[in-house]
Amino acid sequence: MFRIGIAGCVVLLATSGATAESSIERGGYLVNTIMACGNCHSPRDAEGRTIAERAFSGGGLTFTTPAFIATAPNITPDVETGIGSWSDAEIKRALVQGIRPDHGHLASAPLAAIMPVNFYRALLPDDLDAIVGYLRTVKPIRNEVPDPVYKAPVRRDSYPDAEAGFNKAMFADPVRRGAYLVTIGHCMECHSAWSRGVSDFKTGLGHGGRVFPPHQGSPDGTPDSVAANITSDPTAGIGAWTDQEIARAVTHGMARDGRILKPPMGYAYYAGLKDADLADIIAYLRTVPPLQ
Ligand code: HEC
Numbered sequence: 001m002f003r004i005g006i007a008g009c010v011v012l013l014a015t016s017g018a019t020a021e022s023s024i025e026r027g028g029y030l031v032n033t034i035m036a037c038g039n040c041h042s043p044r045d046a047e048g049r050t051i052a053e054r055a056f057s058g059g060g061l062t063f064t065t066p067a068f069i070a071t072a073p074n075i076t077p078d079v080e081t082g083i084g085s086w087s088d089a090e091i092k093r094a095l096v097q098g099i100r101p102d103h104g105h106l107a108s109a110p111l112a113a114i115m116p117v118n119f120y121r122a123l124l125p126d127d128l129d130a131i132v133g134y135l136r137t138v139k140p141i142r143n144e145v146p147d148p149v150y151k152a153p154v155r156r157d158s159y160p161d162a163e164a165g166f167n168k169a170m171f172a173d174p175v176r177r178g179a180y181l182v183t184i185g186h187c188m189e190c191h192s193a194w195s196r197g198v199s200d201f202k203t204g205l206g207h208g209g210r211v212f213p214p215h216q217g218s219p220d221g222t223p224d225s226v227a228a229n230i231t232s233d234p235t236a237g238i239g240a241w242t243d244q245e246i247a248r249a250v251t252h253g254m255a256r257d258g259r260i261l262k263p264p265m266g267y268a269y270y271a272g273l274k275d276a277d278l279a280d281i282i283a284y285l286r287t288v289p290p291l292q
């Protein structure tokens with residue numbers, strides 16, 4: 001009897017595993033893996049680890065640049081301090097155009113460039129719906145974050161693949177599917193040549209060199225981290241790495257030489273990537289022109 005019960009269970013699990021991912025599941029997958037929204041929007045403890053019970057409630061990271069001071073806001077459905085009063089269309093506009101709703105706090109104010117809108121504009125309509133659907137299911141948490149201070153007009157560097165756009169027909173090619181994931185994961189925002197606040201995606205794609213200050217909660221004296229060269233260059237980049245070595249760096253934060261990668265490389269999020277998605281990301285990275 002017991003044995004039959006167990007077998008029945010296994011069949012049930014196998015069946016549910018085979019059914020198509022729902023839109024909300026898809027949204028949760030994107031938000032919590034490749035898009036790593038929580039890497040900026042979730043608060044952290046003293047050791048720099050995300051506080052799961054307060055996920056997406058903001059206030060964890062404040063970005064200070066010559067153009068703005070902005071704290072990642074509360075994106076839970078809390079009506080007063082989160083985005084609970086925003087319509088689906090308003091959330092989508094914030095994600096792909098970087099403009100707040102024309103009502104309420106900071107009405108119509110553009111979002112600082114740190115919010116990766118120039119990459120998110122590549123999102124396919126189904127994925128955008130899925131993300132908004134998932135954000136509605138997150139636990140509402142009351143948490144007010146400091147207002148941003150804007151000192152210069154917002155400038156967003158356009159990302160060629162996002163400008164060109166994607167459609168599902170392109171995804172028959174693993175390289176284009178990988179390019180889509182790398183775009184919405186804004187990998188190249190950190191990993192491209194960067195100078196005085198401007199990214200060079202045209203001649204510096206994947207070149208690395210951008211310096212990040214020590215993350216909040218890191219022990220005193222922790223040095224800055226520098227984004228690596230992830231072009232296909234065999235010496236300066238990752239061209240000579242095996243697929244397994246690249247996969248291990250992206251999902252477990254271990255470089256080829258065994259060194260553990262520092263923040264803000266979000267490998268804890270990428271650890272949840274599906275094997276097929278990781279394989280396509282690697283297929284795309286292999287095509288990034290080599291740079292020394
Ligand atoms: C690199 C850090 C970073 C990442 C990654 C990021 N955000 Fe943001 N986001 C910000 C910052 C900072 C702001 C506030 C900008 C400002 O105040 O001008 C913001 C603003 C927003 C807003 C507007 C909220 C408000 O109250 O004005 C929404 C909605 C939002 N982000 C959703 C998301 C979602 C969903 C994701 C993942 C798909 C995401 N963000 C990924 C940093 C980030």
Ligand code: HEC
Pocket residue numbers: 034182185186187188189190191212225226227228229230238246249250255256260261262263264265266270281
């Ligand atoms: C928020 C910035 C940021 C984003 C987004 C980001 N990375 Fe990184 N990444 C870094 C930094 C910084 C390092 C170097 C950390 C160190 O050396 O300790 C790094 C290291 C790496 C390495 C190791 C390379 C080496 O030579 O050690 C790989 C591979 C990598 N990233 C791939 C990716 C991919 C693929 C994505 C997108 C899915 C991505 N990164 C997104 C900042 C980022």
